[in-house]
Amino acid sequence: MTSIPYTPALAPPETYLNVSYRVRSWLLTADHKRIAILYMISITLFFFVGGAAAVLMRLELMTPQGDLVRAETYNKLFTIHGVMMVFFFLIPSIPAVLGNFLVPIMIGARDLAFPRLNLLSWYLYMIGGCFALGAMILGGVDTGWTFYTPYSSSFSNTNVALTIVAIFINGFSSILTGLNFIVTIHKMRAPGMYWSRLPLFIWSHYATSLIFVLATPVLAITLVLVAVERLLRVGIFDPALGGDPILFQHLFWFYSHPAVYIMILPAMGVVSEIVPCFAHKRIFGYGMIAFASLAIAVLGFLVWGHHMFVSGQSIYGGMIFSILSFLVSIPSAIKVFNWTATLYKGSVDLRTPMLYALGFIGLFTLGGLTGLIVATLAIDVHVHDTYFVVAHFHYIMVGGAVMAYLGGIHFWWPKITGRMYPEWWGRFSAFLIFVGFNLTFFPQFILGYLGMPRRYYAYAAEFQVLNVMSTAGASILGLGYLLPLCYLIWSLFYGKIAPINPWGAAGLEWQTSSPPPTDNFDQTPVVVDEAYAYDKIEVPSA
Amino acid sequence: MPDDAAVAGEVARGDDSALTPQQRRAQSRPASAHLVAPRHHRPHVKHQFDTLAQQHEADTLGMWAFLATEVLFFGGMILCYTVYRGVYFKEWHNGSRILDEFEFLGISAGAWNTAVLLTSSLTVALAVRAAQLGRREQLIGLLLATMALGAAFLLIKAMEYRNDYHEGLVPGWPFHPDPRLLEPGVRMRPFELFWSFYFVMTAVHALHMLIGLGLFTYLIVQAWRGKLTREHHMPVEIIGLYWHFVDLVWIFLFPLLYLVR
Numbered sequence: 001m002t003s004i005p006y007t008p009a010l011a012p013p014e015t016y017l018n019v020s021y022r023v024r025s026w027l028l029t030a031d032h033k034r035i036a037i038l039y040m041i042s043i044t045l046f047f048f049v050g051g052a053a054a055v056l057m058r059l060e061l062m063t064p065q066g067d068l069v070r071a072e073t074y075n076k077l078f079t080i081h082g083v084m085m086v087f088f089f090l091i092p093s094i095p096a097v098l099g100n101f102l103v104p105i106m107i108g109a110r111d112l113a114f115p116r117l118n119l120l121s122w123y124l125y126m127i128g129g130c131f132a133l134g135a136m137i138l139g140g141v142d143t144g145w146t147f148y149t150p151y152s153s154s155f156s157n158t159n160v161a162l163t164i165v166a167i168f169i170n171g172f173s174s175i176l177t178g179l180n181f182i183v184t185i186h187k188m189r190a191p192g193m194y195w196s197r198l199p200l201f202i203w204s205h206y207a208t209s210l211i212f213v214l215a216t217p218v219l220a221i222t223l224v225l226v227a228v229e230r231l232l233r234v235g236i237f238d239p240a241l242g243g244d245p246i247l248f249q250h251l252f253w254f255y256s257h258p259a260v261y262i263m264i265l266p267a268m269g270v271v272s273e274i275v276p277c278f279a280h281k282r283i284f285g286y287g288m289i290a291f292a293s294l295a296i297a298v299l300g301f302l303v304w305g306h307h308m309f310v311s312g313q314s315i316y317g318g319m320i321f322s323i324l325s326f327l328v329s330i331p332s333a334i335k336v337f338n339w340t341a342t343l344y345k346g347s348v349d350l351r352t353p354m355l356y357a358l359g360f361i362g363l364f365t366l367g368g369l370t371g372l373i374v375a376t377l378a379i380d381v382h383v384h385d386t387y388f389v390v391a392h393f394h395y396i397m398v399g400g401a402v403m404a405y406l407g408g409i410h411f412w413w414p415k416i417t418g419r420m421y422p423e424w425w426g427r428f429s430a431f432l433i434f435v436g437f438n439l440t441f442f443p444q445f446i447l448g449y450l451g452m453p454r455r456y457y458a459y460a461a462e463f464q465v466l467n468v469m470s471t472a473g474a475s476i477l478g479l480g481y482l483l484p485l486c487y488l489i490w491s492l493f494y495g496k497i498a499p500i501n502p503w504g505a506a507g508l509e510w511q512t513s514s515p516p517p518t519d520n521f522d523q524t525p526v527v528v529d530e531a532y533a534y535d536k537i538e539v540p541s542a
Numbered sequence: 543m544p545d546d547a548a549v550a551g552e553v554a555r556g557d558d559s560a561l562t563p564q565q566r567r568a569q570s571r572p573a574s575a576h577l578v579a580p581r582h583h584r585p586h587v588k589h590q591f592d593t594l595a596q597q598h599e600a601d602t603l604g605m606w607a608f609l610a611t612e613v614l615f616f617g618g619m620i621l622c623y624t625v626y627r628g629v630y631f632k633e634w635h636n637g638s639r640i641l642d643e644f645e646f647l648g649i650s651a652g653a654w655n656t657a658v659l660l661t662s663s664l665t666v667a668l669a670v671r672a673a674q675l676g677r678r679e680q681l682i683g684l685l686l687a688t689m690a691l692g693a694a695f696l697l698i699k700a701m702e703y704r705n706d707y708h709e710g711l712v713p714g715w716p717f718h719p720d721p722r723l724l725e726p727g728v729r730m731r732p733f734e735l736f737w738s739f740y741f742v743m744t745a746v747h748a749l750h751m752l753i754g755l756g757l758f759t760y761l762i763v764q765a766w767r768g769k770l771t772r773e774h775h776m777p778v779e780i781i782g783l784y785w786h787f788v789d790l791v792w793i794f795l796f797p798l799l800y801l802v803r
Contacts, residue, residue: 109590175608182603213611217618242630
């Protein structure tokens with residue numbers, strides 16, 4: 001299980017990357033690793049589109065009065081930001097890039113169960129993404145990413161229909177990815193890869209896939225009904241026509257709250273891989289972490305009503321949803337405690353992925369604890385629709401999901417590309433992102449608590465200092481995101497050749513070459529040990 | 543071995559020369575403790591699977607997972623429909639009655655359609671059996687029978703739609719129902735809402751039927767060319783599962799739309 005130094009052969013070994021250089025071999029590939037790369041490039045594109053909208057918003061919010069953009073433009077900016085980041089970056093980020101690449105390799109399979117369906121997922125994602133970009137270019141949408149009715153169905157005269165089509169199509173991409181993962185994890189495990197030996201990354205992707213398959217169709221049908229209402233002017237959700245807007249919110253959040261767990265569960269999977277590797281220690285509480293992933297997925301389906309505490313939902317409904325939301329904190333805390341216990345007495349190596357993972361643990365804990373605050377009925381009446389909520393979910397989605405995505409990208413970069421990234425730059429940008437993130441979003445907790453509402457382009461003058469801090473943080477954060485883009489691309493050409501197992505990590509993916517061959521393994525591996533047998537691996541001396 | 547590589551090439555991966563570099567690479571690979579024998583490809587086994595049985599299990603589970611998605615998709619609509627049935631009881635009652643009163647030979651069109659679709663489930667089940675036994679002619683015959691029944695369902699549905707159109711019951715075209723159809727106290731907006739749900743639910747169901755008919759056409763072509771054999775009958779089973787599900791959706795839609803008052 002120890003790493004063996006890389007010996008360059010005379011002819012470079014054939015890998016999934018150099019098997020063919022034709023454009024066709026990429027666009028029509030059925031190889032899960034190549035599809036992962038296609039996803040990586042496309043989600044990066046959408047990330048920077050959504051990020052550009054955020055930059056403009058933060059610039060507008062430098063001053064209390066609306067001076068940079070008009071109110072309508074600001075509404076369109078936060079809609080673009082939300083739609084791009086939620087549907088086209090966060091939801092596919094870890095599952096479609098790292099999951100696609102790693103799920104088959106980690107369980108010792110040659111590919112996903114349905115490779116062509118996997119390629120179809122990417123095309124659906126791209127078609128959806130083009131529709132969304134088209135809606136933007138043709139003038140944008142101003143409903144927010146939540147499409148609340150009746151505004152979205154009866155009043156907004158922007159490109160709502162086109163955006164709905166985009167998200168509808170993109171939903172099928174998610175469903176197919178989830179379906180593919182479920183079948184692959186059930187049916188494609190290598191001999192000896194029992195459920196009790198599955199890496200926690202796999203467990204969290206299994207839980208995520210259940211949400212993909214069971215929640216996404218509800219969003220799809222809801223959007224169909226909104227489109228029907230817009231088209232035929234019938235009152236499904238518009239109260240003026242006899243419909244019920246709260247029903248829309250129920251249906252929308254029945255998808256969109258579990259969707260939050262689509263974003264965070266895979267991130268937890270990434271952290272569960274990185275922490276034991278750089279603590280050089282077995283993961284603590286394997287069974288509980290795996291169980292907690294499933295528990296979060298199941299509980300996630302029962303808490304949607306906490307988005308409607310002030311929407312006119314019954315007070316008893318609110319109380320039940322409040323209690324159920326508190327319950328989510330139990331499996332979440334189990335995970336945090338287990339990662340911490342893994343660190344305890346480990347020989348902790350603060351490399352780039354580990355910095356991201358530690359950042360994740362801290363920021364996720366803050367985001368989770370503020371989640372308890374907004375889940376409390378009485379306090380939520382006060383902070384609902386303020387910047388407190390904005391800060392809370394950015395701590396989960398950016399501090400949690402994006403940190404873990406970047407950590408995972410750095411951790412598996414040698415495996416994916418066969419090159420090492422520059423370590424110093426990696427640590428520097430992880431530090432920059434951590435500082436920038438906190439400077440951006442921590443002031444927003446205070447702003448929200450003081451009563452600044454979200455989704456306005458102008459605000460009272462007393463909030464300016466904190467807003468300027470937030471904008472300053474956002475510029476640091478933006479730089480922090482641009483740096484990895486630069487040095488990771490640089491490393492593709494000039495990075496050190498990566499050995500098979502640069503980190504001394506356990507897990508099947510570290511036993512095949514970097515980058516792996518098209519079939520992942522020359523021969524089907526037989527698993528004889530758990531995924532975290534770090535007691536049997538020497539600490540590498542680098 | 544070269545033959546095996548050719549079979550793997552079916553899946554459009556372009557790795558027909560994969561063997562030599564594999565051997566080369568093996569030298570720079572850590573020796574895992576235990577390794578099983580290299581895989582051997584058999585016809586109909588796709589490259590990512592080890593055995594035909596594994597592939598069959600994966601295909602079946604894949605379809606079941608897809609059907610789980612579909613349950614939630616239709617479930618969202620059925621939820622909305624049921625909520626409004628409670629809110630606008632009179633209008634829903636009126637709409638249901640109108641639907642149920644459109645008859646052929648004294649039996650409502652919805653009941654006819656239920657009978658037609660249940661029979662088609664029988665023919666599909668028999669087609670799966672025929673495929674498992676490798677009876678090609680029987681398989682083609684049963685698939686054609688299923689398609690005929692599916693087409694009959696859509697025809698009956700189309701006649702219902704035509705009738706609804708003539709009575710001004712199509713929302714937004716504009717909606718102007720014959721006043722004789724209205725029961726006392728029925729309000730126009732909620733009544734229109736009933737018809738919106740009726741059309742959305744039945745249209746989405748009909749769309750699934752159309753996809754099913756397309757899939758059966760594919761199966762018939764495959765069977766005609768002799769591609770479906772005793773060993774390779776999985777497509778019939780998978781598409782059969784789908785068809786049973788579409789049938790089952792109707793088993794829920796029929797009472798909800800026509801019978802429950």
